[in-house]
Amino acid sequence: MQRITLPRPDDWHLHLRDGAMLRAVLPETARHFARAIVMPNLVPPVVTLDDALAYRDRILAALPEGMSFQPLMTLYLTEGTDPADVERAAASGLVKAVKLYPAGATTNSQSGVRDLTRVMPVLETMARIGLPLCTHGEVTDPQVDIFDREAVFIDTVLAPLRRRLPELRVVMEHITTEEGVAYAAGGGENLAATITTHHLIINRNHILAGGIRPHYYCLPVAKREKHRLALRRAATSGNPRYFLGTDSAPHVDALKEHACGCAGCFTATNTLSLLAHVFEEEGALDRLEGFTSRHGPAFYRLPVNAGTIALEKRAEPCTWPEKIHAEPGPVTVFNPGFPVHWHVLP
Numbered sequence: 001m002q003r004i005t006l007p008r009p010d011d012w013h014l015h016l017r018d019g020a021m022l023r024a025v026l027p028e029t030a031r032h033f034a035r036a037i038v039m040p041n042l043v044p045p046v047v048t049l050d051d052a053l054a055y056r057d058r059i060l061a062a063l064p065e066g067m068s069f070q071p072l073m074t075l076y077l078t079e080g081t082d083p084a085d086v087e088r089a090a091a092s093g094l095v096k097a098v099k100l101y102p103a104g105a106t107t108n109s110q111s112g113v114r115d116l117t118r119v120m121p122v123l124e125t126m127a128r129i130g131l132p133l134c135t136h137g138e139v140t141d142p143q144v145d146i147f148d149r150e151a152v153f154i155d156t157v158l159a160p161l162r163r164r165l166p167e168l169r170v171v172m173e174h175i176t177t178e179e180g181v182a183y184a185a186g187g188g189e190n191l192a193a194t195i196t197t198h199h200l201i202i203n204r205n206h207i208l209a210g211g212i213r214p215h216y217y218c219l220p221v222a223k224r225e226k227h228r229l230a231l232r233r234a235a236t237s238g239n240p241r242y243f244l245g246t247d248s249a250p251h252v253d254a255l256k257e258h259a260c261g262c263a264g265c266f267t268a269t270n271t272l273s274l275l276a277h278v279f280e281e282e283g284a285l286d287r288l289e290g291f292t293s294r295h296g297p298a299f300y301r302l303p304v305n306a307g308t309i310a311l312e313k314r315a316e317p318c319t320w321p322e323k324i325h326a327e328p329g330p331v332t333v334f335n336p337g338f339p340v341h342w343h344v345l346p
């Protein structure tokens, strides 16, 4: 029997939603993760420090008795964001990043940024105080093929921005391409990238070949196999530029299994077991703790968590509920499509 022990992990990109959905999904994350960077794409979005503090209170109120979890808050960058509010938010110690959604790029991104020049005063403030910018790195130009939108974002938005403001600290969220892997590798210490669990497991065939599988549809959409392999090499490389951001994104089944289905994979429940499986396949189990527990805190300038979590490889496969039952409706748990034997110990 094989066993591994990790410093308690963190999730550097998570969607918790609000209200009844928040209550249903929060325990799935808090069971295994000590902290998470909580995405601000609520309706209406979490824009100001006051919004973030109120949302943080709702998250803590939704946490079941006996569980501990620290939400690391983010602000949703809009063209009306006030640099002084961002500076106060950073000084509060409770807001750890600002999130850039190009308007129209993904779920609830309508209030995002259309013209980067309008947010330059905010970005200059963030560069000065060292507050990271988390990016949903896809262009929204309908002329650009959806499979190219990340690479085009890097060339036409991110690289020019970083040349203009090299001190700005940037996290490329949920990278999905070899171009993303390469750009993050060469970006120096002000740049990092999160990688999701599902993008290490599925490529675009999983979504489209032999029938359309809406529960594998997320944004950025999974790409061809060579990109998945590049992500696996990056995640298991030991390079501190890369760390885990699950992008676990619950949507009720009725909205996933729909003529115009929502983007998002819900992986909070089984992420750690899946990651152990992937890292073992890559012969890199010893590097799992860097990815889940050390590289993220190093970038965000936070301590590594004091507690630990153990996983054990057993002959019998893990079992998970097929769905989480939230009051607004069931949420399908990500199905990797193969048996997984790494059990998280209670």
Ligand SMILES: NC(=O)N[C@@H](CC(=O)O)C(=O)O
Pocket: 015, 041, 106, 107, 136, 217, 218, 219, 220, 247, 249, 250, 263, 264, 265
């Ligand atoms: N990743 C997704 O496919 N969906 C996310 C938004 C996002 O992270 O882009 C969501 O909020 O549902």
Ligand SMILES: [Zn+2]
Pocket: 106, 136, 173, 174, 219, 220
């Ligand atoms: Zn995103």
Ligand SMILES: [Zn+2]
Pocket: 013, 014, 015, 039, 247, 249
């Ligand atoms: Zn996300």
